[in-house]
Amino acid sequence: MECIVCGHSTAAxxxxxxxxxxxxxxxxxxxxxxxxxxxxxxxxxxxERETGLKxxxxxxxxxxxxxxARLATPGAQRLLDVGAAHGWFLEVARKRxxxxxxxxxxxxxxxxxxRGLPVRNGYFPDALEADERFDVIVFNDVIExxxxxxxxxxxxxxxxxxxxxxxxNLPNSRGFFYQLSKLLARLGWRAPFDRLWQKGLPSPHVHYxxxxxxxxxxxxxxxxxxxxxxxxxxxxxxxxxxxxxxGQGTPxxxxxxYAAIMLSIPLLRLFPSDIVVCAYRKPDA
Numbered sequence: 001m002e003c004i005v006c007g008h009s010t011a012a013x014x015x016x017x018x019x020x021x022x023x024x025x026x027x028x029x030x031x032x033x034x035x036x037x038x039x040x041x042x043x044x045x046x047x048e049r050e051t052g053l054k055x056x057x058x059x060x061x062x063x064x065x066x067x068x069a070r071l072a073t074p075g076a077q078r079l080l081d082v083g084a085a086h087g088w089f090l091e092v093a094r095k096r097x098x099x100x101x102x103x104x105x106x107x108x109x110x111x112x113x114x115r116g117l118p119v120r121n122g123y124f125p126d127a128l129e130a131d132e133r134f135d136v137i138v139f140n141d142v143i144e145x146x147x148x149x150x151x152x153x154x155x156x157x158x159x160x161x162x163x164x165x166x167x168x169n170l171p172n173s174r175g176f177f178y179q180l181s182k183l184l185a186r187l188g189w190r191a192p193f194d195r196l197w198q199k200g201l202p203s204p205h206v207h208y209x210x211x212x213x214x215x216x217x218x219x220x221x222x223x224x225x226x227x228x229x230x231x232x233x234x235x236x237x238x239x240x241x242x243x244x245x246x247g248q249g250t251p252x253x254x255x256x257x258y259a260a261i262m263l264s265i266p267l268l269r270l271f272p273s274d275i276v277v278c279a280y281r282k283p284d285a
Contacts, residue, residue: 004028004150005213014185014193024213027173029197031204033145054088060231061092061140064169064277068136069096071226071279073163076135080159082124083142087112090119097136102127105202125155133159138167144207149217157221160282166223167279171196173208175233175274211276223280233274 001010001019008023017030068079077098081089084101085108093099101119103109109121120127137156146152156166171178181192198204209217211228218225 001028005217014182015190017199018197021213024216025173025210026213026217027208029199029204029206029208031197031199031206033147033203033206054086056232057140058088058092060169060275061089063231064089064138064140064167065093065096067227067229067277067279068093068138068165068167071165071281072135073161076164078134079136079138080124080134082137082139083145084109084112084117084119087115087117087119089138089140090117093138100134124152125159128159133161134164135161136165136167138169140169141171143168144170144205144209145203147206149207150220153218153221153223157223157282162282163284164282165226165279166218166282167277168214168218169231169275169277170214171205171208172210172230172272172274172276174210174272175276176268176271177233177274178208209276211278214276214278215280218278218280223282225278226281227277227279229277230273231275231277233268 002008003010003021003024003026005026006021006024008021010019010021010026010028012018013020013027018027019029020027079093079097079099081093081099081101084090084103085105087101090099090101090112099118101112101117102124103112103119103121104123106121109119112119113121137160143149143152153166160166177192178196181196184190185193194200196205197208215225215228
């Protein structure tokens with residue numbers, strides 16, 4: 001199997017579905033998405049998921065909007081949020097931009113639209129009109145779920161105005177918890193590793209990047225890196241609900257992971273974060 005970033009042959013990873021590139025350190029997973037499968041959705045406690053994620057996501061989203069406002073061209077107005085989910089990013093972004101959200105999960109999209117947020121049910125870029133263009137396109141924890149990521153990035157270049165900004169907010173393969181999960185998997189405990197790949201959830205991860213190999217891939221579309229940063233990946237508030245929401249593992253396993261993460265929080269500043277943000281500019285011409 002050829003690496004999508006550098007073309008090097010990939011090697012077997014830690015499971016039958018996991019592969020790694022020894023040259024650029026890109027990682028991939030052969031995990032099938034089941035976004036609109038009602039049976040799979042029953043496994044996810046959406047109330048606990050919202051409690052577990054909202055606080056840290058909203059705080060990070062404000063930082064991302066600050067980046068967008070700083071990097072966008074003067075007079076930039078239109079922002080597309082790909083994978084808008086519950087609409088938390090739209091709520092923050094509409095204070096600065098004219099926003100549109102896109103969400104492929106029909107149930108989630110309908111709930112978000114019912115709250116009066118401008119979200120369109122469908123996949124990017126298929127659900128866009130032929131002439132729709134944007135000043136800023138943002139993927140918050142979404143690009144790592146898209147199997148044909150090259151096609152998605154090419155569509156971003158096409159759908160951005162000249163000088164437009166693409167912001168990718170995604171898991172970091174250099175992150176402390178991801179590296180720890182790989183160590184634990186090698187020792188025989190695979191639950192944290194499976195959890196970080198979102199194995200068994202409606203939209204599992206199929207890619208894991210770090211800033212360098214991500215930038216090499218985006219650079220194939222002629223877009224230039226303008227910003228790279230890390231964001232906090234965990235907060236004490238909501239952590240246990242975040243672990244329990246997927247309905248995976250035993251209560252003992254969830255509490256064990258919770259205790260381990262809580263004990264590690266004071267040390268996290270010494271290590272790379274599990275969230276990386278990169279912003280890229282489309283050429284002016």
